[in-house]
Amino acid sequence: MEPSFPSKSLLLVVLVFCFLGPTKLYASDPHLTLDYYASTCPTVFDIVRKEMECAVLSDPRNAAMIVRLHFHDCFVQGCDGSILLDDTVTLKGEKKAANNINSLKGLGVVDNIKNMVESECPGIVSCADILTIAARDAVILVGGPYWDVPVGRKDSVTANFDLANTNLPAPDESLLSIIAKFLYQGLSVTDMVALAGAHTIGMAQCKNFRSRIYGDFESTSLKNPISESHLSNLRSVCPPVGGGDNNITAMDYMTPNLFDNSFYQLLLNGEGLLNSDQEMYSSLFGIETRELVKKYAADPLAFFQQFSESMVKMGNITNSESFITGEVRKNCRFVNT
Numbered sequence: 366m367e368p369s370f371p372s373k374s375l376l377l378v379v380l381v382f383c384f385l386g387p388t389k390l391y392a393s394d395p396h397l398t399l400d401y402y403a404s405t406c407p408t409v410f411d412i413v414r415k416e417m418e419c420a421v422l423s424d425p426r427n428a429a430m431i432v433r434l435h436f437h438d439c440f441v442q443g444c445d446g447s448i449l450l451d452d453t454v455t456l457k458g459e460k461k462a463a464n465n466i467n468s469l470k471g472l473g474v475v476d477n478i479k480n481m482v483e484s485e486c487p488g489i490v491s492c493a494d495i496l497t498i499a500a501r502d503a504v505i506l507v508g509g510p511y512w513d514v515p516v517g518r519k520d521s522v523t524a525n526f527d528l529a530n531t532n533l534p535a536p537d538e539s540l541l542s543i544i545a546k547f548l549y550q551g552l553s554v555t556d557m558v559a560l561a562g563a564h565t566i567g568m569a570q571c572k573n574f575r576s577r578i579y580g581d582f583e584s585t586s587l588k589n590p591i592s593e594s595h596l597s598n599l600r601s602v603c604p605p606v607g608g609g610d611n612n613i614t615a616m617d618y619m620t621p622n623l624f625d626n627s628f629y630q631l632l633l634n635g636e637g638l639l640n641s642d643q644e645m646y647s648s649l650f651g652i653e654t655r656e657l658v659k660k661y662a663a664d665p666l667a668f669f670q671q672f673s674e675s676m677v678k679m680g681n682i683t684n685s686e687s688f689i690t691g692e693v694r695k696n697c698r699f700v701n702t
Contacts, residue, residue, distance in 0.1 A: 396688065397515035397681065401494075406486035410498060410514075416478040417502040420471075425622040428503040429566040430471030435500035436560070436679070437465060438493070440550060441528045443684035445521035446493035448529075449475060449697040456700070462529030467611060468570060472698075475499065479697050492697035493518035493687075497680050504676075507566055509624030512673035514680065519691030521684055522700045536573040540644040540651055550682055552675070558645055558657040559671040560679065564616040565628035569638055571603035572610040577640045579605050585635030585647050592636060599638075614638070629662035 402409050420427040438448035450458045482490050494516045501514050534543040547557040578599045586592045602614050615621035616638045617628045637643030645654040661668035692701050
């Protein structure tokens with residue numbers, strides 16, 4: 366007899382309340398437009414694109430770093446540039462939170478873009494918008510899809526270390542907990558699976574995949590020489606004990622510098638590097654996520670279309686307070702004085 370499961374909708378609603386309390390749907394209709402800078406800084410998109418071209422040409426990993434910065438920004442009090450703020454005597458930033466410490470890269474790229482934009486249009490374009498545009502261009506430059514970026518965000522004058530610790534999904538977190546965190550932001554299960562596809566160009570630190578490669582990797586992966594060789598390579602990068610926490614490897618070893626759908630194919634083969642990724646296909650609770658993984662593994666165009674839509678939706682998670690108290694920072698690392 367087939368096992369009986371609670372309905373997906375009921376299960377998810379219950380989870381949101383269990384993990385995070387009442388849902389806060391931030392990803393709605395903010396005051397963002399495509400032509401916000403049309404008269405005040407018409408060259409901003411060109412400037413960002415050119416700087417991102419240089420950054421990705423110098424190191425393709427910069428693409429994933431910028432996308433990750435954008436994601437980590439939007440999940441903590443909205444896409445308001447709070448992730449970019451350094452610690453000061455009066456402000457505790459988000460960079461040393463558990464899921465950020467020693468892993469946030471690409472900040473220098475944002476600084477370079479900001480400097481170029483400021484020289485052309487001083488005091489006009491927010492750091493939050495620059496990061497959002499740069500994330501889109503980063504994806505395009507490594508083979509991913511295009512989407513229009515609504516702009517008009519303001520930079521926050523605050524950061525939230527505590528929210529950075531609680532809102533951001535962790536690599537060993539359960540599928541149901543991560544689903545709840547996405548729902549809390551107004552993002553759907555479909556958005557979650559599609560946005561996870563950004564791991565097709567990402568790198569992971571040993572401390573974030575050690576439990577996976579010394580845990581159930583062998584039981585989920587195919588028993589063939591390629592998979593066995595890959596696991597052996599992973600274990601050589603990441604020893605079970607004795608250090609190596611910050612050693613890195615690609616989450617998509619097939620095409621690490623190309624934005625494509627091979628990440629989902631790895632999940633079908635049981636070779637997801639992070640527990641949280643593999644759970645989307647292998648978890649008993651992955652009723653909906655499993656079908657989406659299959660869909661995107663088989664249809665790259667469907668993945669590209671949904672990823673584009675989900676990135677716009679995530680970028681629309683705004684900090685309503687920033688529209689009242691926010692600013693356009695002169696330096697993305699510090700609030701204006």
